[in-house]
Amino acid sequence: MAFIPHTEADVAEMLAAIGVASIDQLFDEIPASLRVRSLAGIPAAMNEMQIGKLMSARAQTDGRPLCFIGAGAYEHHIPAAVWAVATRGEFYSAYTPYQAEASQGTLQVIYEYQTMMASLTGMQVANASLYDGASALAEACLMAVRANRKSKSQRVLVPTSVHPHYRKVASAAAGNQAVRFEEVPFSATEGRTLAAALARFDGQDITALVIQQPNFFGVLEDVDALTRWASERNIFVIAVVNPTSLALLKPPGQWGAAGADIVVGEGQPLGVPLCSGGPYFGFMTTRLAHVRQMPGRIVGRTVDVSGRDGFTLTLQAREQHIRRARATSNICTNQGLLVTAATIYMSLMGPQGLARVASASHARTAELIAALTRVPGVRRLFPSPYFHESAIGLDRPVAPVLQRLADRGILAGFDLTEHYPELGHAWLVCATETKTSAEIERYASALGDVMKAARAA
Amino acid sequence: MSQVPADLTYTKSHEWVRKLKDGTVEIGITDHAQHELGDLVFAEVPEKGRVLAAGEACAVVESVKAASDVYCPVAGEVTEGNPDLASAPELINQDAFGRGWLLRLRPAGAPGGALLSAAEYEELLRAEGS
Numbered sequence: 359m360a361f362i363p364h365t366e367a368d369v370a371e372m373l374a375a376i377g378v379a380s381i382d383q384l385f386d387e388i389p390a391s392l393r394v395r396s397l398a399g400i401p402a403a404m405n406e407m408q409i410g411k412l413m414s415a416r417a418q419t420d421g422r423p424l425c426f427i428g429a430g431a432y433e434h435h436i437p438a439a440v441w442a443v444a445t446r447g448e449f450y451s452a453y454t455p456y457q458a459e460a461s462q463g464t465l466q467v468i469y470e471y472q473t474m475m476a477s478l479t480g481m482q483v484a485n486a487s488l489y490d491g492a493s494a495l496a497e498a499c500l501m502a503v504r505a506n507r508k509s510k511s512q513r514v515l516v517p518t519s520v521h522p523h524y525r526k527v528a529s530a531a532a533g534n535q536a537v538r539f540e541e542v543p544f545s546a547t548e549g550r551t552l553a554a555a556l557a558r559f560d561g562q563d564i565t566a567l568v569i570q571q572p573n574f575f576g577v578l579e580d581v582d583a584l585t586r587w588a589s590e591r592n593i594f595v596i597a598v599v600n601p602t603s604l605a606l607l608k609p610p611g612q613w614g615a616a617g618a619d620i621v622v623g624e625g626q627p628l629g630v631p632l633c634s635g636g637p638y639f640g641f642m643t644t645r646l647a648h649v650r651q652m653p654g655r656i657v658g659r660t661v662d663v664s665g666r667d668g669f670t671l672t673l674q675a676r677e678q679h680i681r682r683a684r685a686t687s688n689i690c691t692n693q694g695l696l697v698t699a700a701t702i703y704m705s706l707m708g709p710q711g712l713a714r715v716a717s718a719s720h721a722r723t724a725e726l727i728a729a730l731t732r733v734p735g736v737r738r739l740f741p742s743p744y745f746h747e748s749a750i751g752l753d754r755p756v757a758p759v760l761q762r763l764a765d766r767g768i769l770a771g772f773d774l775t776e777h778y779p780e781l782g783h784a785w786l787v788c789a790t791e792t793k794t795s796a797e798i799e800r801y802a803s804a805l806g807d808v809m810k811a812a813r814a815a
Numbered sequence: 816m817s818q819v820p821a822d823l824t825y826t827k828s829h830e831w832v833r834k835l836k837d838g839t840v841e842i843g844i845t846d847h848a849q850h851e852l853g854d855l856v857f858a859e860v861p862e863k864g865r866v867l868a869a870g871e872a873c874a875v876v877e878s879v880k881a882a883s884d885v886y887c888p889v890a891g892e893v894t895e896g897n898p899d900l901a902s903a904p905e906l907i908n909q910d911a912f913g914r915g916w917l918l919r920l921r922p923a924g925a926p927g928g929a930l931l932s933a934a935e936y937e938e939l940l941r942a943e944g945s
Contacts, residue, residue: 507862650857650859650877675877675878675879675880675881675882676877676882680880680881680882681881681882684882684884
């Protein structure tokens with residue numbers, strides 16, 4: 359399929375056909391006061407050689423720090439084949455092509471992706487992906503309001519142990535569409551949400567409960583008890599999960615007696631490198647019964663007129679290009695390229711490979727916690743079971759300590775002070791399978807030095 | 816020209832209303848509407864007990880081409896959604912005025928000054944050029 363821009367002759371012909379003198383004239387209805395006249399602040403154009411030098415210089419300022427920050431984006435080993443295949447010309451596009459059925463290979467990749475995500479989460483159907491984990495949660499809340507017909511309140515309970523950025527995005531995107539978010543506090547001693555904290559909502563009309571597993575602190579929530587509480591009251595369960603962890607943990611489809619209703623999460627751990635915060639991709643899966651309320655697109659498998667297997671975009675009647683304002687979502691697309699990488703990653707790893715990544719990450723984190731808490735003045739905040747992150751408490755302010763470690767080339771963790779001042783001096787650490795014992799020791803020893811110097815000062 | 820049974824009343828948005836003996840009314844979409852939508856693949860009907868205002872979106876009918884809202888012709892409380900449509904939405908195509916009904920409700924007041932007679936609805940279809 360050729361994508362060739364219009365020539366000047368094409369443009370002139372089209373303008374003549376509609377009786378317009380210039381392209382500018384098409385924008386006449388935009389008032390002059392709103393139009394940008396100059397692009398001050400945009401530097402002069404550079405050629406390819408110049409821009410290459412500039413970008414290399416900028417990339418060098420990043421250095422290659424040793425990263426122990428998780429907090430929603432995770433450094434995993436990505437087999438070289440993932441991006442070698444994903445960047446082949448046949449796949450290298452961020453978009454599902456228009457006239458999608460002409461691109462059977464692209465559709466098949468998405469179909470395989472959907473099958474993998476449905477299987478990983480223990481649900482029946484998946485969509486073709488969303489922007490990222492946080493916007494996927496926003497979409498899930500809106501979907502719950504549409505799909506949970508037993509509830510009229512549009513009230514969604516969100517524990518404060520859910521990622522703070524996810525809560526902010528969900529409230530910005532869905533809060534302005536009449537969804538009412540209500541916080542549920544986590545246990546200060548356990549770092550997780552207790553079913554007892556939900557008791558005050560007994561007997562009230564609640565649309566959905568969000569459960570993040572593992573939660574923002576890396577702690578494993580008692581998902582069975584929370585799901586059971588919700589299901590018994592006809593409250594939808596929206597699961598926010600880390601896909602890597604699902605190789606070891608019970609899939610949301612099996613939580614409690616009834617399972618979760620909608621599952622979302624950030625797909626970045628599946629073959630997408632850490633890269634200035636994105637682009638990443640969000641995933642969403644659900645029960646077949648709710649599929650018509652699921653936002654986004656779905657690729658289906660079918661047969662053509664000759665009975666041969668083929669793939670097609672299905673359930674499009676609810677998408678925005680057909681249903682406009684009443685569409686299931688007006689901010690969704692799919693992240694085609696990242697989904698392609700994730701599909702290749704998952705097919706290379708397989709269930710056993712993913713389980714080894716998850717086990718190794720957990721083991722490395724256990725080693726990290728043990729090493730860090732041997733340093734005087736450093737303790738683990740919550741004694742609960744965890745996956746591959748942990749909240750660490752200090753006897754002094756966190757920011758200067760993090761800065762000194764950064765000066766030594768170690769990104770030591772995510773400062774929790776801004777989002778959780780009630781936890782005191784605390785940060786969040788993460789170790790994945792990429793960290794060696796020597797690197798963990800380097801971190802612990804540097805922390806020991808920094809703490810000692812801080813006490814002496 | 817599609818069928819327009821004389822014993823029903825209609826809306827401009829192509830719903831029909833049938834008065835039942837027990838004082839409730841049955842509501843569906845017209846033969847013209849099902850024809851315009853094409854083959855229906857899904858129908859979402861309201862749950863029993865839902866209170867609807869006249870003009871409120873009360874059901875969704877989805878074909879391979881479009882998903883369209885159905886607007887409630889009269890205010891009232893839903894007594895039943897058609898349970899057969901979940902497995903057989905094609906009933907709406909096959910028998911729009913009969914087995915393809917969408918919902919029944921108990922009207923909140925005297926139904927419908929605004930509803931059209933069969934003759935008026937036929938006139939509307941003619942004006943729309945069908």
